[in-house]
Amino acid sequence: MIARSGPDGGGVEGAGRGVLGWIERRPLAALLLALAVVLLLWLVLADWPDEVERWLGRKRVFVSALFNGITLGGLYFLVATGFTLIFGLMRNVNLAHGSLYLFGGYLGYTTVQATGLWLPAFVVAFVLVAIAGLLLQTLVFRHMEGEELRQTLVTIGLSIVFADLMLWVWGGDFYQIPTPEWLAGPVELPIVLDVRPNGEPIYLRYPRVRLVIFAASVVIGVLLWLAINRTRVGMLIRAGVDDREMLAASGVPIQLLFALVFAFGAGLAGMAGVVGGTFQSISPGEDTRFLLASLVVVIVGGLGSIPGAALGALLIGLAEQFGSVYLPTYAIVFSFLVMVLVLAFRPQGLLAMR
Amino acid sequence: MAAARPGFASATGAPATDREAAVPPAAWIGALVLLFLPAIASDFFLVQVFGWALILGTIALSLQFLAGYGGMVSLVQMTVAGFAGYMVAILGTSGLAQISLGWPFWLAVPAAILLAVLFGTLSGALAVRTAGIYTIVITLAIAAAFFYFTRQNETVFGGFLGFNGVRAPVFWGIDWRSPVPFYYLCLAWAAIAWGLVVWVIRAPFGLALQGIRDNPRRMAALGFDVTAHRIAAYAFAAFLAAPAGILLTWLNGQIAPGTVGIGPVIDVLVIAVVGGLGRPIGPFIGALLYVLLRIFALDALVALGLSGQRFQLLIGLGFLVTVLFSPDGILGLWERARRRRAATAAAGTAGGR
Numbered sequence: 266m267i268a269r270s271g272p273d274g275g276g277v278e279g280a281g282r283g284v285l286g287w288i289e290r291r292p293l294a295a296l297l298l299a300l301a302v303v304l305l306l307w308l309v310l311a312d313w314p315d316e317v318e319r320w321l322g323r324k325r326v327f328v329s330a331l332f333n334g335i336t337l338g339g340l341y342f343l344v345a346t347g348f349t350l351i352f353g354l355m356r357n358v359n360l361a362h363g364s365l366y367l368f369g370g371y372l373g374y375t376t377v378q379a380t381g382l383w384l385p386a387f388v389v390a391f392v393l394v395a396i397a398g399l400l401l402q403t404l405v406f407r408h409m410e411g412e413e414l415r416q417t418l419v420t421i422g423l424s425i426v427f428a429d430l431m432l433w434v435w436g437g438d439f440y441q442i443p444t445p446e447w448l449a450g451p452v453e454l455p456i457v458l459d460v461r462p463n464g465e466p467i468y469l470r471y472p473r474v475r476l477v478i479f480a481a482s483v484v485i486g487v488l489l490w491l492a493i494n495r496t497r498v499g500m501l502i503r504a505g506v507d508d509r510e511m512l513a514a515s516g517v518p519i520q521l522l523f524a525l526v527f528a529f530g531a532g533l534a535g536m537a538g539v540v541g542g543t544f545q546s547i548s549p550g551e552d553t554r555f556l557l558a559s560l561v562v563v564i565v566g567g568l569g570s571i572p573g574a575a576l577g578a579l580l581i582g583l584a585e586q587f588g589s590v591y592l593p594t595y596a597i598v599f600s601f602l603v604m605v606l607v608l609a610f611r612p613q614g615l616l617a618m619r
Numbered sequence: 620m621a622a623a624r625p626g627f628a629s630a631t632g633a634p635a636t637d638r639e640a641a642v643p644p645a646a647w648i649g650a651l652v653l654l655f656l657p658a659i660a661s662d663f664f665l666v667q668v669f670g671w672a673l674i675l676g677t678i679a680l681s682l683q684f685l686a687g688y689g690g691m692v693s694l695v696q697m698t699v700a701g702f703a704g705y706m707v708a709i710l711g712t713s714g715l716a717q718i719s720l721g722w723p724f725w726l727a728v729p730a731a732i733l734l735a736v737l738f739g740t741l742s743g744a745l746a747v748r749t750a751g752i753y754t755i756v757i758t759l760a761i762a763a764a765f766f767y768f769t770r771q772n773e774t775v776f777g778g779f780l781g782f783n784g785v786r787a788p789v790f791w792g793i794d795w796r797s798p799v800p801f802y803y804l805c806l807a808w809a810a811i812a813w814g815l816v817v818w819v820i821r822a823p824f825g826l827a828l829q830g831i832r833d834n835p836r837r838m839a840a841l842g843f844d845v846t847a848h849r850i851a852a853y854a855f856a857a858f859l860a861a862p863a864g865i866l867l868t869w870l871n872g873q874i875a876p877g878t879v880g881i882g883p884v885i886d887v888l889v890i891a892v893v894g895g896l897g898r899p900i901g902p903f904i905g906a907l908l909y910v911l912l913r914i915f916a917l918d919a920l921v922a923l924g925l926s927g928q929r930f931q932l933l934i935g936l937g938f939l940v941t942v943l944f945s946p947d948g949i950l951g952l953w954e955r956a957r958r959r960r961a962a963t964a965a966a967g968t969a970g971g972r
Contacts, residue, residue: 430932609748
């Protein structure tokens with residue numbers, strides 16, 4: 266449906282699906298990847314020789330950049346996965362996705378302020394933002410199906426309006442959602458950063474809440490993957506991604522499916538807003554920041570692919586954190602460079618569906 | 620592709636290339652008014668309203684060219700213009716003496732335009748790697764990357780504050796900063812850019828580009844290099860936008876990350892779409908409307924008891940209404956009204972017989 270120019274625009278050939286198939290097709294790339302993983306593990310676990318320390322600075326800096334990058338990637342995944350899901354099925358580039366994220370963050374903050382409870386904030390944000398998404402899909406986008414550009418323009422207009430409405434209601438302040446008691450404080454990980462002169466090792470202490478949220482986003486990712494690959498609704502979604510018209514012709518209530526997926530994707534963005542509000546902070550402007558992060562993530566990973574969103578989120582999170590640690594004034598260039606390289610050599614994205 | 624096409628056509632309206640050769644009287648009147656405007660308008664209107672509108676209109680025109688005739692909605696045009704502004708500040712003179720190289724304007728301005736065209740061409744080369752709706756996504760990502768980069772980078776782009784004291788030069792005994800000469804400068808480039816677009820869309824290159832917009836596969840089969848044509852269109856559009864960016868920098872006397880932020884980038888799209896992507900005059904109508912709103916909406920909002928900050932809401936709603944109800948913009952409304960009037964007139968004469 267989307268014409269892709271470029272040398273290898275044909276996409277992935279059908280043969281040899283899955284990880285084993287990929288290793289078979291690209292033995293060299295697989296070998297390099299394995300080497301990179303081993304090197305990374307060594308860098309995290311080993312006691313650094315002076316040579317490495319001279320190149321990369323202190324191990325503490327490197328390891329915390331790595332952990333920050335991975336956990337930020339988890340947050341990016343939560344935001345981008347709804348974006349990519351909605352695009353994959355409905356061909357709707359929802360540029361108001363960042364607004365949904367910010368809306369979720371504000372709702373979460375208000376809930377925590379009112380009740381003092383953290384977990385219900387996720388439920389409230391998910392449900393209310395999902396309802397907003399449902400309304401958008403049924404009231405607006407359903408009436409302009411197939412008109413991709415017009416839908417995109419509408420989402421741009423909506424994002425301007427939402428941004429101003431949220432500024433109206435919540436003002437221009439920075440809000441941070443307080444971390445609940447049981448998640449506050451750091452946790453000591455069995456990773457040795459340094460050894461004190463008296464021979465006592467110093468372990469990495471890392472904020473517990475970031476680890477828990479990262480674990481949760483991995484769980485959500487795996488559940489989503491299972492839902493899409495193992496359930497009937499997931500089967501319908503995959504069929505719709507491949508050929509919408511054929512699916513509609515075979516009697517599936519496709520509008521219901523669209524509405525459900527749109528609501529679910531929006532809800533995920535809302536939940537991610539609560540996560541972002543706890544991780545960092547929420548304020549006007551965060552909507553565009555996270556919209557752009559999602560854009561770059563899905564360009565890198567491949568629009569419409571959930572594993573692609575996971576890989577892209579990880580890469581962009583790491584690029585951003587390592588960039589800001591090792592080259593502060595050029596940090597943004599790092600994530601951008603990842604995007605440019607992907608566009609230059611694999612314009613459909615690393616794990617594109619087609 | 621087949622499913623992507625109709626959506627696009629209905630959103631932009633079918634751009635009319637084979638316009639009748641005769642210039643309508645309204646255009647003559649408009650041109651005369653613009654030419655003799657300094658005789659009637661105050662300095663404020665001349666520069667802050669018409670000068671600004673002409674500059675924004677030219678930048679939006681470069682978007683209209685890419686979108687209307689190339690089928691590529693590029694959000695990178697404001698960034699190209701801002702890049703040219705930055706280059707003029709870096710190569711020429713500005714308040715930041717430790718960064719600016721202090722080249723004379725006759726060297727700095729062409730160099731800035733050249734570099735901006737290079738930047739626009741490279742962005743285009745990246746964006747045309749994929750087609751269709753991806754163009755918006757990729758160009759928006761490029762624009763955002765440039766914005767965050769200028770904000771972060773202190774050593775070359777002057778960081779958050781950017782450059783101030785970037786002034787139009789004085790030559791031929793004329794101070795080009797003063798209102799009347801500056802207005803004519805803006806008008807001249809807007810007219811040249813408009814003329815170039817009108818000329819290019821009838822030239823073989825423009826016709827091939829429109830062929831590619833309508834059916835890239837067929838054009839490729841006919842032996843046209845689709846990618847090269849698209850990249851050349853980006854280069855041409857960058858050439859239109861770059862001098863406008865320099866004029867914008869001179870108008871404000873400064874260039875900062877805010878000029879190339881996501882807001883202005885989207886505003887240029889809003890201007891082009893609201894004015895109408897169908898014809899090169901559309902962006903100028905959109906720009907004039909935008910500038911008038913920007914200046915006078917504040918008072919109107921305050922009079923209605925709302926905060927002046929609700930300006931963005933107004934812009935967003937106006938854009939939404941346009942996209943929802945008249946996808947071909949104000950020009951489309953105008954054309955339809957005219958056609959309806961012609962139809963009723965025809966029906967009237969037919970009934971009379």
